[in-house]
Every structure is written in structure tokens, then in C-alpha cells.
Amino acid sequence: MSVLKNLKNLASDSLIYGLSGILTRFIGVFLTPIYTRVYTPDDYGVIGVLTNAFILITIFLVFAMDNSTARWFYDTEVSEERKRIINTWLWFYLFISVIATVFFFFTANYWAALVLDDYADGAYLIKLLALTLPLLVLPSIGVNVLRFERKARRAVFLSLYQSLILIGFNILFVVILKKGVAGVYYAQLWGAILTLPVAIYFLYTWIGLPSWFDWVKFKEMLRYALPFVPASLGYWVVNLSGVFFINEFLPKSEVGLYQIGISIAAVSALATTSFQQAWSPFAFSILSQPHAKEIYAASLQLYVFVIGFICTLISVFAFEALVLLTTPAYYGAALVASMLTFNYLLMGLTNIAGLGASIAKKTAPLGMISLLSAGLLVALNLFLIPLYGKEGAAFAICIAQLIIPIYMFWKSQQLYFIPYKFLKNLAVFAAFIACSIASYHLPIVGFFSTILLKVILLLVTFFLIAWVNKEELYKIKSILKVRYSVR
Incomplete structure (x- = not known):
């Protein structure tokens, strides 16, 4: 099967999962203005603690x-x-x-x-x-x-x-x-x-x-599953345990704001989760094809360019989303939402990074790095939350999550080499983060004027990335146009 057809299949499956997520998330976002008027931030704190505890229990039940x-x-x-x-x-x-x-x-x-x-x-x-x-x-x-x-x-x-x-x-x-x-x-x-x-x-x-x-x-x-269990626990610690640390150091209202921040950032999961759901079955199903490695490399480039831009868009407009969907009591969740958006991007990236290890049936590296990441997060939470509150918890999550795909790319390349373009993808990722940071330093000139400034910032970032990476974009375009026949 051609590279073109395989990438189209991956895109098609991702689109189907994504459309489902869009419809579901749209309804959930539609209900947010109602819930933020029914529940106080303290109520959201209780819901957040129970929700994340429920996820922890489910990890043990599924047992990878x-x-x-x-x-x-x-x-x-x-x-x-x-x-x-x-x-x-x-x-x-x-x-x-x-x-x-x-x-x-x-x-x-x-x-x-x-x-x-x-x-x-x-x-x-x-x-x-x-x-x-x-x-x-x-x-x-x-x-x-x-x-x-x-x-x-x-x-x-x-x-x-x-x-x-x-x-x-x-x-x-x-x-x-x-x-x-x-x-x-x-x-x-x-x-x-x-x-x-x-x-x-x-x-x-x-x-x-x-x-x-x-x-x-x-x-x-x-x-095979055992190493995934500490990996799943590490995932929970890194991505969801922050609620419990905030609950220990800060009032329930701050837990509620943090939970709302997670909800806004989770909109980016429409893109990352749809890709993740399509990725594993797709990646394993084409393993025996002669151009599999080229397809995997192109998939990483598409993920960073497309999903990265979507996550940046959500990060930049997190405050405006809160203004439209909630009451002033919840506006303080904006920075948390912006930061956690990139955490979802990193989570999706981990799926690609661990592909080589999964193909080789070597799951221990993921378990090990997940535990190390969890330990790092605990230390960062104990240090950053007392100093910077819920924003410190969000920053800690992003740092702890970052080391997982970095290590898994390194380890997977040893087990099953794939010709990724790491420097180019890293530059794109850094540009998106810089865009999000810059959006918080724009002058406040009114709600709609600020939106216009953010749109301009996003467009400048997008065209700058396209110009710097024009050679890589051209290669991706060529892959999508040229049919590689299976020999």
C-alpha cells in the first residue's frame, strides 16, 4: 500500500475520531456556562478530587x-x-x-x-x-x-x-x-x-x-502489561495528581479553578486524542509494509505542525474562552489552561515517541521514565505550589511530562530506528510555545482589540514557521502527492 494511502487512512481515522470529539466537546462546552452558575469553585474542587481519584482506580482495574x-x-x-x-x-x-x-x-x-x-x-x-x-x-x-x-x-x-x-x-x-x-x-x-x-x-x-x-x-x-502499569500510574501522577497537591496547600476554590483550567485545556484533546486513538491501530497495521518508517516520520511532522498549531490556538485564547463560557469567579484559571494545553500536546507526542519500543515489545523503558517523571513532579509540586499556587502546579506538570517523550524517542530509536527530523520539529514546537508566552504580554486594549492582536500574532507565527520550514513542508506535500508502490 502506498505512503499516500496510508497517510490518508490515518488522517481519515483521526478525522472520524476528531469529529466525535468535537461534537461531544461542543456539548460539554455548551453546558459549562450552566455548570459554572450551578457550582461554586469549591464544588468544582470536590468534583475534581473525586474525578481524578476515580481515574486512578480505573488504572488499577484496567491494569494496562x-x-x-x-x-x-x-x-x-x-x-x-x-x-x-x-x-x-x-x-x-x-x-x-x-x-x-x-x-x-x-x-x-x-x-x-x-x-x-x-x-x-x-x-x-x-x-x-x-x-x-x-x-x-x-x-x-x-x-x-x-x-x-x-x-x-x-x-x-x-x-x-x-x-x-x-x-x-x-x-x-x-x-x-x-x-x-x-x-x-x-x-x-x-x-x-x-x-x-x-x-x-x-x-x-x-x-x-x-x-x-x-x-x-x-x-x-x-x-507485557506490567511495565505499562507504573507508566499509567506515572501518567496519573504527572497529569492528574496536581489536584491533590493543590487541595493540600490551597483552598478548595483554587482546586476548582485548577479543574476549570483543565477543562478548557482539554479542548486541545479533541486534536491530540483523535490522533492517539487512530495512531496505535494504524501504526501496528502497517508495520510489515516497506515504507512504514517513512510513514512514521511523516506522521510526526504532521502531528507537530497541525496539532501543535491547534493547541497553540487554544492556549492563546484561553482567557477569552473563560470570559465567554464562565463567570468572573473563574477567570483566574486562564494561565493554568494555557499551560496545560501544551501538556496535552506532549501526551500525544509520547504515543509517537514510544512506537519503536512497542514494536520491539520492550515496554519497560516507558514504565521507568514514567516513574521518574512522577517523582520529579512530586518534587516540583512541593516546591512550586507553595510559591506560585495552581500555576506552579501547571508548570510542574509540563516539565515532568516533557522528559517522557524525550527519553522515549532516544530509547525507541535504539530499538527500532525511524528517520525523524528532530531539530526541525523541535524548532516548530519552541515557536508555538513562544507565541503563547507572547500573547500574555500583548497590551490590553479592550476585549475585541486584544483578540485581533492575538490573531495577528498567530498568523505571524504560522507564516514564520512555514517560511523557516518550507523545505520540510514541501517534503510533506510531496509525500501526500507522490504514490510509493509496494514492491
Whole structure:
């Protein structure tokens, strides 16, 4: 298959995932003005703590077996073998999720006192979250299996359906029934219940009895997954634990502002996540093609140019987004949002950086650097948050996240060399960061006049990058035009 066709397939899959994300995020952004008028920054602080704790629990439940399943799935074309691989993950995930539900339901009082201090309904909220855990197993596996099959439209439909149901229940419980913070978790529980039958519909040909669980495959997959667990924990520490550090040093209102900053920055995840969802199945599926390495190198260039510009756009206009979507009580989240936008860019870059290690089935380097990154973040948080508040936490995350793709590119190149253009891509990345920093030093001359100045700054940056990198852009254009036939 030609380089052109492969890149078009990657772009097509990314676009499909991206359109889903755009629709879902649009609805979520539409609800932000409502929620910021229902909840105080203190309420957002509680939601932020519970949300990030829930993600931490999910990391242990998944136990990185999704990565193993993806890798083993493409090792065979035999349907029965693939079904055993899927069911090995499914029954493992379901079993430990049920155990976790029982554990957290009956120890809710302890965890509420630990992470929510004196919040009145803390134990009740944790019980609601605990009941949700096993209900999310099949939807999660369903989306992944559809991605493995390269059925992007069906995967997007399932994800989008789940998001729309969740948003609908949020409107019902939070806005109409006025259930307060508990409304968020009623919505999650009922959203999971109504998503379950749709997930079963998409998975019914894959779901088998517990006898389809394969102990031999499980041991192999577990060995592959183990290094991803500290990597996932490191990811959580680097990207999500800041809420807990801020909660320790600062008032709940600052936690809420930080959480709003994450929400604004997460708009950039429309671009980065859509690419990530398409990237792994795409990269593994073309591994045996003769021009694979050239395609991988071109993909990095496209990612830095296109996704980098989108993230910079969101970073530059973070304050204006807060003005349009929230109340003045939340405007203080602007700088946090701008900084965390680049964290999402780095997270997506890590997927590309670790490709060589994944191809070689060497996952230990990712686990090691993720733990080192997490340790660095803890140290930076302890130092920067007392000095610079929530902005210090955002800066700490970006620094700790940066070392992961740097190391993974270095290690992956040793295991599976790809002809990346590192200096050119680094220069583009630095230019985008400089543009974002410069936007905060523009003169304040009124809301719309400031927007105009920022637009001019972005255009100047874009054309400067295009001029300096015209040779690389020409090569990318040539790759997109010239067909390389498989020999």
C-alpha cells in the first residue's frame, strides 16, 4: 500500500475520531456556562478530587491489559484466537471491577474522610462511583475492540452515544432536578446503565463464557502489561495528581479553578486524542509494509505542525474562552489552561515517541521514565505550589511530562530506528510555545482589540514557521502527492 494511502487512512481515522470529539466537546462546552452558575469553585474542587481519584482506580482495574490486547490482537488473523484474547481481558477486567465495587462501597466512609475532609455527602458520592465501576467494563472493551478492527465509525458511535447519554443525565440531575454535586454521579451511574446494552450489541460476537479465558495468553499478556502499569500510574501522577497537591496547600476554590483550567485545556484533546486513538491501530497495521518508517516520520511532522498549531490556538485564547463560557469567579484559571494545553500536546507526542519500543515489545523503558517523571513532579509540586499556587502546579506538570517523550524517542530509536527530523520539529514546537508566552504580554486594549492582536500574532507565527520550514513542508506535500508502490 502506498505512503499516500496510508497517510490518508490515518488522517481519515483521526478525522472520524476528531469529529466525535468535537461534537461531544461542543456539548460539554455548551453546558459549562450552566455548570459554572450551578457550582461554586469549591464544588468544582470536590468534583475534581473525586474525578481524578476515580481515574486512578480505573488504572488499577484496567491494569494496562488494553495495551496487551492491542498488541496480541494483531499477532494473529485467526478469529477464534482473537476471541480468546478479547475474552481473557474481558473476564479479568470484570472480575477485579466487581471486587473493587464491593471494597469501595463498604469502605466509603474511610476514603471520604481521607480525601474530602469534612464534606457532608462524601461517603455517599463514593458509593455512587463504586457502583459504576463494573458497568463501564463492556463499553470500554467495546470501543477498544472496534478500534482494533479499524471500525472507526462504530467506535465513534459508541463513544458518542455514551457521551450524549451522560450529558443528558447531567442536565436532568444537575440542572432540572437540582441534585447538587451528587447529580454528577447519578448521571454517571445511569449513563453507564443505558450504555451497557449498546456495548453488548457491538460485542455480542466477541463475548464468550468464562471458559474462553486463556491462562497461557493471560500470563504472556500480563508480562507485557506490567511495565505499562507504573507508566499509567506515572501518567496519573504527572497529569492528574496536581489536584491533590493543590487541595493540600490551597483552598478548595483554587482546586476548582485548577479543574476549570483543565477543562478548557482539554479542548486541545479533541486534536491530540483523535490522533492517539487512530495512531496505535494504524501504526501496528502497517508495520510489515516497506515504507512504514517513512510513514512514521511523516506522521510526526504532521502531528507537530497541525496539532501543535491547534493547541497553540487554544492556549492563546484561553482567557477569552473563560470570559465567554464562565463567570468572573473563574477567570483566574486562564494561565493554568494555557499551560496545560501544551501538556496535552506532549501526551500525544509520547504515543509517537514510544512506537519503536512497542514494536520491539520492550515496554519497560516507558514504565521507568514514567516513574521518574512522577517523582520529579512530586518534587516540583512541593516546591512550586507553595510559591506560585495552581500555576506552579501547571508548570510542574509540563516539565515532568516533557522528559517522557524525550527519553522515549532516544530509547525507541535504539530499538527500532525511524528517520525523524528532530531539530526541525523541535524548532516548530519552541515557536508555538513562544507565541503563547507572547500573547500574555500583548497590551490590553479592550476585549475585541486584544483578540485581533492575538490573531495577528498567530498568523505571524504560522507564516514564520512555514517560511523557516518550507523545505520540510514541501517534503510533506510531496509525500501526500507522490504514490510509493509496494514492491
